[in-house]
Amino acid sequence: ExxxxxxxxxxxxxxxxxxxxxxxxxxxxxxxxxxxxxxGQGPKLLIQFQNNGVVDDSQLPKDRFSAERLKGVDSxxxxxxxxxxxxxxxxCASSLGGQGWEQYFGPGTRLTVT
Amino acid sequence: KxxxxxxxxxxxxxxxxxxxxxxxFTDSAIYNLxxxxxxxxxxxxxxxxxxxxxxxxxxxxxNASLDKSSGRSTLYIAASQPGDSATxxxxxxxxxYQKVTFGIGTKLQVIP
Numbered sequence: 001e002x003x004x005x006x007x008x009x010x011x012x013x014x015x016x017x018x019x020x021x022x023x024x025x026x027x028x029x030x031x032x033x034x035x036x037x038x039x040g041q042g043p044k045l046l047i048q049f050q051n052n053g054v055v056d057d058s059q060l061p062k063d064r065f066s067a068e069r070l071k072g073v074d075s076x077x078x079x080x081x082x083x084x085x086x087x088x089x090x091x092c093a094s095s096l097g098g099q100g101w102e103q104y105f106g107p108g109t110r111l112t113v114t
Numbered sequence: 115k116x117x118x119x120x121x122x123x124x125x126x127x128x129x130x131x132x133x134x135x136x137x138x139f140t141d142s143a144i145y146n147l148x149x150x151x152x153x154x155x156x157x158x159x160x161x162x163x164x165x166x167x168x169x170x171x172x173x174x175x176x177n178a179s180l181d182k183s184s185g186r187s188t189l190y191i192a193a194s195q196p197g198d199s200a201t202x203x204x205x206x207x208x209x210x211y212q213k214v215t216f217g218i219g220t221k222l223q224v225i226p
Contacts (some may be wrong), residue, residue, distance in 0.1 A: 002155075033214070042118070042203055042216030043158070056213055091157060102148055103205075103214075105157040 003025065006092050012112045018080035021109045025073070025094030031055075032071055034077050034112035035091040043055065043091055049075065050097065082113045118206055125202035127145045127194055128225050134190040135220045137141045142182050144211045149178050150188050150201035152219065153199040158203065161189070166209065 005024040013019050026031050030051050035043035045059040046065065060067070064083070068093035069075040089108040095101040099102055117140045127133050136211045140199045150158040162178040164187065170179040177190040189210070191198060201219040208215070 015120075042218045043216050044216070048214075049210070058213070094159075102160050102163040103158075104160060105150075107157045110155075111194070114189075 004092055004094055004104055006106035006109055008109055009107065010112075011016070012114065013082055015084055015113050016081040018078065019041070019082055019111065020076050020078045020102035021022045021090050021092075023052075023075045023077070023092030023106060025092070026098065027106055029104075030072070030097030031095045031101070032075050033093040033095075034067055034075070034095065037089045037091055037108070042113075048078070072100050078113075082111075084113050087111055116144075116206060116208055116213065116215040118204060118217040119201075119213050120202075120204060121209055123218070124221040124223075126223040126225060129194060129196060131194050131224075132192050133194055133222070134188070135191070135202050135222070137187040137189070137217055139185045139187075139206045139215075141208065142185050143209045144182065144208045145212065147178075147187050147207070148205045149176075150167060150203045150205065152203060153200050154159050158172060161202075165193045166195075191222075196226050199224050 009089045032049045038045040046060045047067045048055040049069040052069045067077045091108045093103040093105045095103045119138045121136045148163045149161040164180045175192040181188045201221045203219040205216045
């Protein structure tokens with residue numbers, strides 16, 4: 001079974017530029033998560049989708065971050081405009097759905113904002 | 115607001131030792147708790163998932179326990195090996211809004 005795919009793996013941009021990350025979850029997984037992990041910290045949940053509906057986006061900085069999950073499969077996370085403090089690893093995870101299922105993570109995208 | 119704490123922040127042990135990693139959480143109304151390992155520059159690998167109704171889960175040399183009433187979980191690693199060196203994270207899923215909160219992790223080094 002293929003795992004969670006993410007691209008790109010690395011991205012360097014200047015502040016005020018925009019960037020987009022892509023995630024393809026494990027086939028059949030209804031729930032998709034985006035996390036931000038700043039160096040030395042645990043992952044922080046940005047947004048959780050159940051199919052193509054948003055379950056939780058309370059920690060998503062909506063003035064600059066947006067995310068969508070078209071047709072309940074792939075998802076993109078966008079930052080516009082980027083700030084220096086957005087430098088982090090952006091992790092995507094998926095699970096079968098519902099509350100009880102375990103999460104499987106992709107390799108992450110390392111973003112550096114200069 | 116759920117807060118998850120992991121102690122110790124870092125741990126160095128000689129190969130072959132048994133060890134315990136701790137995770138505590140402030141709101142006991144959880145749905146489940148999951149332990150992960152993270153290797154440098156990599157994503158997270160799931161180790162064990164404990165549902166709120168369970169007391170423990172085992173996989174190979176790993177055993178995770180959950181005491182929901184006291185807000186604690188432990189990850190026991192038996193006969194540690196250098197390949198176990200990684201950062202271990204616990205994540206709690208709240209029962210209400212299904213929000214997931216991670217601790218900052220315990221960085222483990224097993225010395226050959």
